Amino acid sequence: MPYVVTDDCIKCKYTDCVEVCPVDCFYEGENMLVIHPDECIDCGVCEPECPAEAIIPDTDAKSEKWMEMNREYATKWPNLTRKKDALPEADAHKGEAGKFEKYFSPAPGTGK
Secondary structure: OOEEEOHHHOOOOOOHHHHHOOOOOEEEEOOOEEEOOOOOOOOOOOHHHOOOOOEEEOOOOOHHHHHHHHHHHHOOOOEOOOOOOOOOOHHHHOOOOOHHHHHOOOOEOOOO
16 A cells, blocks of 8 residues: 655645655655655554645545556656755645645756
């Protein structure tokens, strides 16, 4: 049961989840993170750490859409292995609906 990141992460990009991941399976885009579902060991420690509640298990009904998106961008974006500051507007966008359609960027982040 891998975990995936949903559009609740967009424009927030809190990285508390990255800090606790034992296998470094997070990848960084310009304005969100993704999890490589083939690298995730299903430990679940990241899910409760996400302030935006953007991480869900693949057993969640809405995970199918995000599984392929996470897989695709995890192969395009750099790996992120340490905590960074959240985006400056993170708190203002936390909980906003429809963020993928409004704000998604396929551009990579800086990683590290």
